[in-house]
Every structure is written in C-alpha cells, then in structure tokens.
Amino acid sequence: MPVEFKDYYKTLGVPRTATAEEIKKAYRKLARQHHPDVAKGAKNDERFKEVNEANEVLSDPEKRGRYDTLGPNWQQQFAGGHGPGRGGMHWTGGRPGADPFGETTDFSDFFRTVFGGAGFEPNGGGRGRSRIRAAGADLEQEVEVSLAEAYRGAERAFEVRGGAGTRTLEVKIPAGVRDGQRIRLAGQGSPGAGGGPSGDLYLRMKVGPHPFFRRDDDDLRADLPVAFHEALLGAEITVPTLKGPVSLRVPPETQNGRTIRLAGQGMPRAKERGGGHGDLYVTVKVVLPQKLNDDERALVRTLAERHGDDVRAHLL
Numbered sequence: 001m002p003v004e005f006k007d008y009y010k011t012l013g014v015p016r017t018a019t020a021e022e023i024k025k026a027y028r029k030l031a032r033q034h035h036p037d038v039a040k041g042a043k044n045d046e047r048f049k050e051v052n053e054a055n056e057v058l059s060d061p062e063k064r065g066r067y068d069t070l071g072p073n074w075q076q077q078f079a080g081g082h083g084p085g086r087g088g089m090h091w092t093g094g095r096p097g098a099d100p101f102g103e104t105t106d107f108s109d110f111f112r113t114v115f116g117g118a119g120f121e122p123n124g125g126g127r128g129r130s131r132i133r134a135a136g137a138d139l140e141q142e143v144e145v146s147l148a149e150a151y152r153g154a155e156r157a158f159e160v161r162g163g164a165g166t167r168t169l170e171v172k173i174p175a176g177v178r179d180g181q182r183i184r185l186a187g188q189g190s191p192g193a194g195g196g197p198s199g200d201l202y203l204r205m206k207v208g209p210h211p212f213f214r215r216d217d218d219d220l221r222a223d224l225p226v227a228f229h230e231a232l233l234g235a236e237i238t239v240p241t242l243k244g245p246v247s248l249r250v251p252p253e254t255q256n257g258r259t260i261r262l263a264g265q266g267m268p269r270a271k272e273r274g275g276g277h278g279d280l281y282v283t284v285k286v287v288l289p290q291k292l293n294d295d296e297r298a299l300v301r302t303l304a305e306r307h308g309d310d311v312r313a314h315l316l
Contacts, residue, residue, distance in 0.1 A: 003109045003110050003113050004108075004109075004110060005070075005110060006050075006053070006054070006108060006110045006111070008053070008054035008057050008058050008067065009054075009058070011050050011051060011053075011054040012026040012027055012030065012051065012054050012055065012058065013026055013030075014026050014058075016068070018058075020059070020061075023055070023058050023059055024059065027051065027054070027055040027058075027059065027135070028135045028197075030051045031048070031051055031052065031055070031135040031196075032135060032136075032137055032138055032199060034047045034048040034051060035048065035135070035136070035137040035190070035199075036048065037136075037137040037190050038137045050108075053107055053108060053111055056107075056111070057111070057115070063115060066114065066115070067114065070114070135192050135196050135197050135198075135199060136189050136190035136191045136192040136196065136197065136198040136199035137189060137190040137199045138189045138190075138199040138200045138201070138202060139160060139188075139189045139190060139199065139200075139201045139202070140182075140201075140202045140203075140204055141158065141160060141201065141202070141203055141204070142203075142204050142206055143156055143158065143171075143173065143203045143204070143205055143206065144206040144207075144208060145173055145177065145205065145206070145207055145208065146207070146208050146210070147207055147208065147209070147210040147213060147215065147242070148210070148242055149173065150173075150175070150176065150177050150178075150205075150207045150267070151175065151176075151242040151243075151267060151268065152175055152242075153172065153173055153174055153175035153176075154172075154173040155170065155171070155172050155173065156170070156171050156173060157169070157170045157171075158171075160188070160201060169185075169188065169201075171185065171203065173203075173205070175268040176218075176267055176268035176269060176270055177205045177207065178205065178207065179205060179206060179207040179215075180204065180205065180206075181204075181205045182202045182203065182204050182205075183202065183203040183205065184200050184201075184202055185200060185201040185202070185203065186200050187199075187200065188200065188201035189201045212240060213242065213280075215267065216281075217278065218266055218267045218268075218269045218273070218277070218278030219266040219267070219278040219279050219280070219281060220241075220242070220265070220266045220267060220278065220279075220280045220281070221280075221281045221282075221283070222280070222281075222282050222283070223282070223283050223285045224239060224248075224260075224282035224283065224284055224285060225285050225287050226250055226254065226284050226285065226286055226287065227286075227287055227289075228286060228287065228288050228289050230250055230254075231250065231253070231254045231255075231256070231284065231286045232252070232253060233252055234249070234250055234251055234252035234253075234254070235249075235250050236248070236249050236250075237250055239262065239280075239282060241262070241265045241280055242265075242267075243265065246262065246265065248260065248262065248282070250284070254284055254286075255284070255286075256284060256285065256286040257283060257284065257285075258283070258284045259281050259282065259283045259284075260281070260282050260283075260284065261279050261280070261281055262279060262280040262281075262282065263279050264276065264277045264279065265277065265279060265280035266278025266279045266280050
C-alpha cells in the first residue's frame with residue numbers, strides 16, 4: 001500500500017518559509033489545544049500525534065532540510081530499500097516503513113520511511129519506544145485578594161492541581177493588580193511529555209470589594225460623610241486612604257455632592273501605564289444634625305429667614 005505523504009507545514013498551519021520561532025509558536029498552540037489533559041477523544045488523540053510528528057521534523061534543522069528536499073515523486077527516493085536515493089538520502093535502519101525497534105510507534109509510516117530510526121530512543125533490553133515531545137497543558141487558577149492587598153501587593157501559597165498531581169506554589173502578587181487580570185507563571189503548568197516544555201500557569205485575579213473605596217481603573221472613589229457645620233463653616237478633616245490617614249481641607253459652604261480630588265492617593269499604576277499612583281476622589285455627603293432642641297430650631301429658622309431664596313426656582 002502506498003505511503004501517504006505528510007504535509008507537516010499544513011499540519012502546523014505555517015508556510016514553508018516559516019521561521020523556527022513561528023514553528024515553535026504554532027506547535028505550542030496546537031499541542032496545548034489537543035493535549036489529552038485538555039481535550040478527549042480518539043480524533044483529538046490522532047490530531048495530537050500529527051502535531052507532534054510535524055514538530056519533530058520541522059523543529060529539527062537536519063530533519064527539516066531532508067524533508068524539504070522531497071518532491072511529488074518522493075517515494076522513488078527510497079527505491080531499493082537501503083540504497084541511497086535521489087537527493088542523497090538513504091534508509092538508516094531496517095526496511096522502509098518498519099519500526100527499527102520492532103514495535104509499533106506513534107509516528108506515521110511516512111515518518112519512519114523518510115527518517116528511519118530518527119526520533120526514537122532505546123529503553124531496556126534493546127527494545128524501543130517513540131520519543132514524542134509534547135508541550136504540557138496550560139493551567140488557570142483563581143486567586144482572591146482584598147483591595148488593600150491589591151494596593152500593596154501580597155503573597156499567596158496555594159495548591160495547583162493538574163498534570164503530575166497536586167503541588168503547592170508560593171507566589172508574590174504584584175501591587176496594583178486588577179480584577180480579572182491574568183498573571184502568567186511560565187513553566188508552572190502541566191509537565192510536558194517526552195522532554196517537552198511544561199505549560200504555563202495563569203493566575204486569574206479576583207479583587208474583593210471594600211467597605212469604603214470603589215475602584216475606577218487606577219483611581220479610587222468614596223463617599224465622605226461631612227457634618228453640617230463642617231460643610232457650612234469649612235473644616236480640616238481626616239480622610240482614610242489605603243496608604244494611611246491624610247488631612248483634607250473642606251472649603252466653607254461646601255455643597256452636598258461636591259467631589260474633591262486627593263492626588264496620588266489611588267491605586268499603584270503599572271510602569272507601562274506611566275507608573276506612580278492614581279487619584280482618590282471623595283464625594284461630600286453632608287450629614288444633617290438630628291434631635292434638635294428648641295434653641296437649635298430657632299437658629300435654623302433665623303437662617304431660613306435670612307437665606308430664604310427659592311432653591312427650586314430654576315426648575316419651574
């Protein structure tokens with residue numbers, strides 16, 4: 001039965017002019033997509049083998065060079081079994097199409113015909129097994145931090161499940177992380193097969209809510225209670241921030257709902273976003289006095305008489 005030609009470039013989805021880096025990138029993407037830890041089924045297993053066989057050839061300059069010499073009549077290059085074929089290639093172990101170690105392997109007849117024993121490694125007793133290099137699957141782990149921890153950074157020790165089992169990692173969470181942000185830990189995913197590289201671990205951050213602050217990109221926002229007399233007469237008050245308490249001057253006759261900016265009191269900003277910190281915006285919420293006595297009510301009536309303008313006149 002004729003041996004089917006394998007288009008390894010098509011298998012990886014790259015042009016024949018692809019660089020080694022482009023081949024590596026395409027291979028890692030497909031290997032992770034079809035890795036048995038990620039996808040199941042006989043069809044997927046076959047696709048996984050095809051991807052690894054293509055990478056076995058195209059990632060090796062010598063094998064790729066030999067493969068690139070093949071033409072439409074490639075089988076004629078191996079006519080005569082052990083003898084050299086057109087293009088200077090020759091069979092290097094047993095008859096064409098046979099497993100050089102007498103066992104079934106994960107490589108196709110095409111691979112064994114062209115490359116012979118290449119890609120195999122002996123094990124005990126002189127027998128052999130296929131050496132398929134496969135990248136490990138990527139893993140994702142959710143990590144929850146408080147807003148205060150997101151502000152200053154934190155450390156976490158947590159279990160990672162997948163691949164070789166369960167293991168414990170200690171990770172430093174950088175300051176300024178955002179809700180939903182993914183942090184990549186290279187090589188901390190599932191181990192590869194046959195000496196292939198391990199996958200990556202992605203930490204998906206979940207930043208919990210804060211009782212006072214609301215996050216707005218790199219800025220923070222908060223409602224600031226201000227007493228009636230402080231808003232009316234002005235005051236120097238203490239405001240909490242994630243860095244620590246700071247002093248804020250409330251101007252006299254500050255209206256309810258006014259927003260005041262505290263520069264540099266927001267979240268840490270990533271270097272690629274300019275570094276530094278965002279700002280804190282506090283919105284004044286005037287708290288009116290309650291349980292007034294007769295004298296206090298009289299004072300309010302006096303104010304009303306002197307400042308009795310209709311504040312809703314512009315609405316009519």
